[in-house]
Amino acid sequence: MRRVFLPLLGVALTIAGWWLAVIVLEIEDYLVPTPPQVLNTLAERWAVLLEHTWTTAWETIRGFALAIVLGVPFAVLLAGSRIFEQMVYPLLITVNSLPKVAIAPILVVWMGFGAGPKIVMVLLLCFFPIVLATTAGLKSTPAEIVELARSLDAGRLKTFWAFRLPQALPQVFVGLKTAISLAVIGAVIAEFVGADAGLGFIIVQSGASSDTALAFAAMVLLSLLSIVLFYAVQLAERLLVPWASEH
């Protein structure tokens, strides 16, 4: 009861505060809309907004999936080979420290206005947390489990599949949850730079026409999208690693 009620109360109070501020401070509509205005926009233009939400969601999901497909095997190499690790780890840290926003315009130059640059941007933001967490997970097999595998005559492959990888899964999911929180941001950044669809595109458009209610509606949908995706990853975690949950 409290677990549902208190967060809802928090949201309600924030919205009430926003509304109150708009009225008390006499802020103009075109600067900050009131909650009913945002709701109105959502209700009136839901079909279009939903379409753009789906565009952003689909870009995000593809980028995130690609980050898993590329990141996990990369982490396996990093954890498995000392030489590979020494060779690419410093490079990885350097590349990760680059502001990825700076790459977005170049991606548009290379790949145009379609989904391509958005997917790559999501991939760029998601790749590192997934690689770092998975590598850490694969390297943290307890000593007695490693010795058990050896004493049971398990080969390298069997040791990986039956011992190291399952052991690493809880930490892999730490990385996935960090990544999915960044994923939507990546898609929106890429949409800002050049797009003809998606919630980021809507926000840019509404800025140009001073339709702040529409921009706020898009932001509401963006956060809903982030929350849904985060809980989807959490659900996958519950299903795949039920043994790791406490209680």
Added chain:
Amino acid sequence: MISIESVDHRFRGRAGEVQALAGIDLTVETGEFLTLVGRSGCGKSTLLRIVAGLLTPTSGRVVIDGEPVRRPRRDVSFMFQKSALLPWRSVLANVLLPAETLRLDQAAARRRAGELLELTGLTGFQKALPKELSGGMQQRVALCRALLSEPRVLLMDEPFSALDALTREELSIELQRIRQEQDTTFVFVTHSIEEAVLLADRVVVMRARPGGIRRIVEVDVPRPRSLGHHAHAGRVTELSAELHELLLPNEAA
């Protein structure tokens, strides 16, 4: 038969070299229950891991049934202080793990797993996850797993030391019963004198720095043994006192 022949082992650590074992010569007869006792750091685990083939000695060698040990053998099982159960596998799947890695016959392994779980009172818990079991039950599962492949040798490194005294005694008594049904050679490391006297045919008392054998004590108490009142309580007390003295510090002896 296990023969340990002039085994030395040195670890190269940050603080220089540590001579963990020096000049160990020891023979364990087939079917014997041997316990190794000694204070912490005297090289018991190191010696056991060398016998298991998990560690190669700096010099000397271990021969099991005429064959020098170079790597872990299929007919030697190891049981650790921590249960080392895989937390994502059910009790039954944990016990069946050696069947996968050693490619045992699946049907026979399942039958045997069922028997072992029954023998250790775990029949109702086959589907449970390790985290749902008490520490004593987890060690029972680890014991079943170690016995699944019907090993000729079972090496146990302080397997009960993390358990409370009563559970420990319970498991020791269970282990004696299991032992009567197998023809397995046991090497059992402990720092508990009670456990050593309860279980062993012979107790090897080790000394530290460098790790070596101080004395071998024969436990001539008939089985089954328990720690309660029984006909041989006097002899048990005598042996315990002797071991106690051997284990206390000083080089007076």
